[in-house]
Amino acid sequence: MLALYQAADRVEAQMLKDYLDQQGIISVILGDLLSGAMGELPATIYPTLWVVEDSDLARAKSLTELFFSAPPMTGEPWRCPVCGASVDPGFEVCWNCATPDPNDNE
Ligand SMILES: [Zn+2]
Helix, strand or coil, X not given: CEEEEECCCHHHHHHHHHHHHHCCCCEEEECHHHHHHCCCCCCCCCCEEEECCXXXXXXXXXXXXXXXXXXXXXXXXXXXXXXXXXXXXXXXXXXXXXXXXXXXXX
16 A cells, blocks of 8 residues: 555545546545544644555556646547557546547647
8 A cells, every 4th residue: 555645634635535436546545533543743644545556556646636637527538549548538648658638639
């Protein structure tokens, strides 16, 4: 299990976790429970999202960047012309090989 992202609060951590769930990446939120149980710790402990499967970390990081940089979009997935991966419409680049969406004219 590897640390992925330190959230500002529990809500943000949960939103990102739900998003990763949708992408098939299993994650857990740690940190806020710890701070509640140990009152002597400083208040700088934030909920942290952990990726359960180490092999998912690189993809999870890419998804996290996209999650915070692009608003959710609807539409049809597009297929990466380089590696053939099916990419959700909200992504401007392939999650697998970072190739830009050839149909994105914005
Ligand atoms: Zn690709």
